[in-house]
Amino acid sequence: MRADDRTGSVRTGTPGRDGEDRKDNQDNQDNALGEFLRTCRSHLTPVDVGLRAGGRNRRVEGLRREEVSILSGVSVDYYARLEQGRERKPSARITEALSRALLLDADTRKHLFRLAGLNPNLRPDSAREHVHPEFMRLLEASHQAVAYVLSPCFDILAANEPAQALLSPFAATGRISGNQNLIRILFTHPQARRYFAEWPSAATASLHTLHRNALRVPGDTEIADLVADLAAESADFTHAWQPNAWQDRTAVGLERAYRNVVHSAAGRITLAYRVLGAAAVPGQRLLLAAPAPGSRSAQAFTYLLAMGGRHPDAVATLTTANAPGSRRPG
DSSP states (O other), X not given: OOGGGTSTTOOOSOOSOOHHHHHHOOOTTTOHHHHHHHHHHHTOOGGGGTOOOOOTTOOOSSOOHHHHHHHHOOOHHHHHHXXXXXXXXXXHHHHHHHHHHTTOOHHHHHHHHHHTTOOTTOOGGGGGGGSOHHHHHHHHHOSSSEEEEEOTTOBEEEEOHHHHHHTXXXXXXXXXXXXXXXXXXXXXXXXXXXXXXXXHHHHHHHHHHHHHHHHHOTTOHHHHHXXXXXXXXXXXXXXXXXXXXXXXXXXXXXXXXXXXXXXXXXXXXXXXEEEEXXXXXXXXXXXXXXXXXXXXXXXXXXXXXXXXXXOHHHHHHHHHXXXXXXXXOO
């Protein structure tokens, strides 16, 4: 899609779309952001973004809201509120995720940011730039241990290769990136409760820390956006976020929250965690983890790193496809 199709010269008439757009149609001047998102969505097909096209009975000209949600990681409910004009101030992180999902070029991305009331120069995709230098030094030096950095709202800002392997079940595009959020994973990813062997403790400790971060960094809109988004998407989160659901409990620290995981490629792994903070970046944390030397978990962890976090079947398929003399499609 060309920039001149989506910026100032975007056609604002309602393209003959399905009932959801006719129902939500509002005056363009009052809802410029929502109208712009709808227009961008209508100009893309599932094939454009790597999704299956679906059957002949597809009634939507472009992408469905559900498909934008899958691509961006923004809940369907929150995205619908943006299009309908019931929500008009998305965060930079959400706006960046939508610009990527809708395949916006540089000029159109800037237009989207301006409609959202944001500085187009904000770049959540360069999340590593926000990591404290000492954290980054430790992360890059930790070749045999898991190391990843969490923002105050639990966005995964940076992760070394062992962390990429450990968290690989949640990597939608092959690698964990700054657009992925650990609390969102806990409450919305279908594998979360199998992967986190002590899921209740992981969820409680994470929410306890998130609440403390909200008090320590009151101007962080990313936390408020995350809470609003998950409250609309997950009944479990809504219940767990109530103060009486976790305030009276003896909170487990993050050092113990994620220590036991069950990875599909390597089985159960127990890790000892160390969590570091820095006064210069309130709420940001570096998590370092490693299994006990000589343990069964150490063997499983070594195997996981050798497999690159992939399931053995996937590696076998890749190896067979690349083997000498193997037949390649052509």
